[in-house]
Amino acid sequence: GQNIDQPTEMTATEGAIVQINCTYQTSGFNGLFWYQQHAGEAPTFLSYNVLDGLEEKGRFSSFLSRSKGYSYLLLKELQMKDSASYLCAVRGDKLIFGTGTRLQVFP
Amino acid sequence: EAQVTQNPRYLITVTGKKLTVTCSQNMNHEYMSWYRQDPGLGLRQIYYSMNVEVTDKGDVPEGYKVSRKEKRNFPLILESPSPNQTSLYFCASSPGGSSYNEQFFGPGTRLTVL
Numbered sequence: 532g533q534n535i536d537q538p539t540e541m542t543a544t545e546g547a548i549v550q551i552n553c554t555y556q557t558s559g560f561n562g563l564f565w566y567q568q569h570a571g572e573a574p575t576f577l578s579y580n581v582l583d584g585l586e587e588k589g590r591f592s593s594f595l596s597r598s599k600g601y602s603y604l605l606l607k608e609l610q611m612k613d614s615a616s617y618l619c620a621v622r623g624d625k626l627i628f629g630t631g632t633r634l635q636v637f638p
Numbered sequence: 639e640a641q642v643t644q645n646p647r648y649l650i651t652v653t654g655k656k657l658t659v660t661c662s663q664n665m666n667h668e669y670m671s672w673y674r675q676d677p678g679l680g681l682r683q684i685y686y687s688m689n690v691e692v693t694d695k696g697d698v699p700e701g702y703k704v705s706r707k708e709k710r711n712f713p714l715i716l717e718s719p720s721p722n723q724t725s726l727y728f729c730a731s732s733p734g735g736s737s738y739n740e741q742f743f744g745p746g747t748r749l750t751v752l
Contacts, residue, residue: 564740571746572745572746573728573743573744573745573746574681574728574743575743576740576741576742579740618680618681620681625683625696625697626683627683627697628673628680628681628682629680630678630679630680631680
């Protein structure tokens with residue numbers, strides 16, 4: 532079967548760095564996505580990893596280890612507007628989403 | 639502006655009264671999908687479509703129907719809604735004929751079935 536685990540909630544301080552982990556089990560692997568979702572809004576795409584390693588995009592980076600079934604999203608120089616849920620999604624035989632990690636950034 | 643639109647955004651209805659939630663995209667995307675999002679359960683796929691006239695069941699298709707007669711539209715039909723279909727619904731689209739690309743989500747439809 533397919534399964535995704537990510538922490539339910541995290542808190543951090545403005546200006547800090549936070550790492551959100553995602554572990555997964557899938558039948559086959561065809562890529563991993565991270566989406567950001569503000570409360571009451573639609574998810575928006577952040578990153579895509581299909582090969583092992585780190586993908587950097589501005590303040591956000593995403594890492595993938597296929598052999599470990601593990602990814603993380605790294606957010607640097609946190610801002611208040613980064614308070615949101617972060618969804619890990621994995622495409623194996625089908626695309627499935629984790630339940631999301633709610634990040635609260637405090638001043 | 640490239641976007642996915644859904645209507646209505648909010649709907650309160652009663653058990654058994656047929657309803658349709660429309661979804662339209664103006665990006666010429668081949669792939670479209672419907673999800674429902676419930677607390678603690680994440681996004682779950684209801685139905686998806688790889689192209690016009692091609693639809694397939696996702697993880698939770700019971701109680702829903704879809705159609706894809708035109709590339710831009712992918713309506714979600716609840717023939718006889720029940721309270722357990724109270725949820726936040728998202729339509730999404732992506733280029734190419736699969737979910738192999740990033741998906742663009744509509745703004746969501748919050749449905750309450752009494």
